[in-house]
Amino acid sequence: xxxxxxxxxxxxxxxxxxxxxxxxxxxxxxxxxxxxxxxxxxxxxxxxxxxxxxxxxxxxxxxxxxxxxxxxxxxxxxxxxxxxxxxxxxxxxxxxxxxxxxxxxxxxxxxxxxxxxxxxxxxxxxxxxxxxxxxxxxxxxxxxxxxxxxxxxxxxxx
Amino acid sequence: xxxxxxxxxxxxxxxxxxxxxxxxxxxxxxxxxxxxxxxxxxxxxxxxxxxxxxxxxxxxxxxxxxxxxxxxxxxxxxxxxxxxxxxxxxxxxxxxxxxxxxxxxxxxxxxxxxxxxxxxxxxxxxxxxxxxxxxxxxxxxxxxxxxxxxxxxxxxxx
Amino acid sequence: xxxxxxxxxxxxxxxxxxxxxxxxxxxxxxxxxxxxxxxxxxxxxxxxxxxxxxxxxxxxxxxxxxxxxxxxxxxxxxxxxxxxxxxxxxxxxxxxxxxxxx
Amino acid sequence: xxxxxxxxxxxxxxxxxxxxxxxxxxxxxxxxxxxxxxxxxxxxxxxxxxxxxxxxxxxxxxxxxxxxxxxxxxxxxxxxxxxxxxxxxxxxxxxxxxxxxx
Ligand SMILES: Nc1ncnc2c1ncn2[C@@H]1O[C@H](COP(=O)(O)OP(=O)(O)O)[C@@H](O)[C@H]1O
Ligand SMILES: Nc1ncnc2c1ncn2[C@@H]1O[C@H](COP(=O)(O)OP(=O)(O)O)[C@@H](O)[C@H]1O
Numbered sequence: 001x002x003x004x005x006x007x008x009x010x011x012x013x014x015x016x017x018x019x020x021x022x023x024x025x026x027x028x029x030x031x032x033x034x035x036x037x038x039x040x041x042x043x044x045x046x047x048x049x050x051x052x053x054x055x056x057x058x059x060x061x062x063x064x065x066x067x068x069x070x071x072x073x074x075x076x077x078x079x080x081x082x083x084x085x086x087x088x089x090x091x092x093x094x095x096x097x098x099x100x101x102x103x104x105x106x107x108x109x110x111x112x113x114x115x116x117x118x119x120x121x122x123x124x125x126x127x128x129x130x131x132x133x134x135x136x137x138x139x140x141x142x143x144x145x146x147x148x149x150x151x152x153x154x155x156x157x158x
Numbered sequence: 159x160x161x162x163x164x165x166x167x168x169x170x171x172x173x174x175x176x177x178x179x180x181x182x183x184x185x186x187x188x189x190x191x192x193x194x195x196x197x198x199x200x201x202x203x204x205x206x207x208x209x210x211x212x213x214x215x216x217x218x219x220x221x222x223x224x225x226x227x228x229x230x231x232x233x234x235x236x237x238x239x240x241x242x243x244x245x246x247x248x249x250x251x252x253x254x255x256x257x258x259x260x261x262x263x264x265x266x267x268x269x270x271x272x273x274x275x276x277x278x279x280x281x282x283x284x285x286x287x288x289x290x291x292x293x294x295x296x297x298x299x300x301x302x303x304x305x306x307x308x309x310x311x312x313x314x315x316x
Numbered sequence: 317x318x319x320x321x322x323x324x325x326x327x328x329x330x331x332x333x334x335x336x337x338x339x340x341x342x343x344x345x346x347x348x349x350x351x352x353x354x355x356x357x358x359x360x361x362x363x364x365x366x367x368x369x370x371x372x373x374x375x376x377x378x379x380x381x382x383x384x385x386x387x388x389x390x391x392x393x394x395x396x397x398x399x400x401x402x403x404x405x406x407x408x409x410x411x412x413x414x415x416x417x418x
Numbered sequence: 419x420x421x422x423x424x425x426x427x428x429x430x431x432x433x434x435x436x437x438x439x440x441x442x443x444x445x446x447x448x449x450x451x452x453x454x455x456x457x458x459x460x461x462x463x464x465x466x467x468x469x470x471x472x473x474x475x476x477x478x479x480x481x482x483x484x485x486x487x488x489x490x491x492x493x494x495x496x497x498x499x500x501x502x503x504x505x506x507x508x509x510x511x512x513x514x515x516x517x518x519x520x
Pocket of ligand 2 (some may be wrong): 219275276278279
């Protein structure tokens, strides 16, 4: 596999979360709106494109879980993130040195009830094409999503 | 020196510029508004705090120059960024493998005239406490700024 | 009570909570406190306006569920309106669009 | 002509350019093209409204300078108004707050 376009290493703490989320949001833009100017035209990252919304939402849940569960909110370890973008897909890997766990034992929430927790993994899995986890150290999360064939993209208007 | 809080490696091209700018903007927030919630409360990064505005503006000029001048807009090399944050300062290093140049030969623009170029380095130097450059390979930029003693920060309103 | 992320307005008829920006693992706890304060007052009618909410995560959803369940358990009414974009997609995914009558 | 970043409106009296969001190395070239088109029409009065401009860099400044100098060289008037926050700080730093009468 070719080297990732973007690598980010940072503390595995919620305080730094926005750093990672913003990087992933920008990487999504490169996939979903490659014809846009190389830059956002506004300082807001916008998740109005469903591809960006899906990937960023899923990524944020997995990041939160690492900070909260793998590192127990202690922020005493790092997260290494690698991002590959192609014309029509994104792949994001996260590596941490926190406690491993058994992903297969996490139940799918019963959606006929309202839950106050246990929705993060379900959200991530539902929004992405693939969510893989290999317990470590380091623990490895591999997230993938393809851009669906564009449904008549709104014209750029320029 | 302690290891940087955040490391980012990415293509040295304007297409990826927003990735780097957003990371630096978030890192600034950690210095200028450490008491805020760990996350921005809105998806816009805001540069209303003068510290953030100064650091991000300066960083963006230096990044643009690497992509445009050192890499000649070819995007054929990477940029490695390291960020250190303390309670009251930020330090950002950028390393690239593009053409080196002689920073001391860049003239200070005469501000009694209006210029259509040659303002980037001057902007960066004026906004930061320190701008150092060591020609390479790799070329190294070291940017530093201290937060000034807070001038009666607007109350958080919570 | 209010913060950068929400504003609570109480009239004779109802309590209105406008949520804006990002409601996530970092910002949800402040809203959760406000929900506790509110529930102590046993309001009869709560309206949650999500028109200005840009992004939510599972922690944000959890606070809204807590509010919804809590007020209803006290015999109050809750209406959650205005979700769009990413938040709406998350509510749909969690099949909450029915419960919340979005 | 317009883009995500600017809107040009022409009336009998004047041409008004509203710039918004980020005017930087990536977005400035589109505005530069619009400036070329505009100058070909030799407008007598141009008003540039920067109220909605959040962030500018030296490439963005360069386009505004080009506009200012170009229109004035044609004998036209240019007024640039409304800069705030980061853009205002940059104009001040470059001592353009006087020239632009901000
Ligand atoms: N990265 C992780 N490391 C360790 N345990 C995890 C991790 N991610 C999830 N878990 C476990 O899986 C459970 C379900 O996670 P999730 O669906 O995100 O819901 P929640 O975080 O709200 O409990 C968590 O409660 C935790 O026990
Ligand atoms: N990273 C760099 N690598 C090579 N040359 C550079 C670099 N940064 C600046 N320069 C040189 O210094 C000059 C002045 O840079 P700057 O003040 O940013 O203005 P501008 O980029 O508009 O010319 C550039 O024109 C270029 O010749």
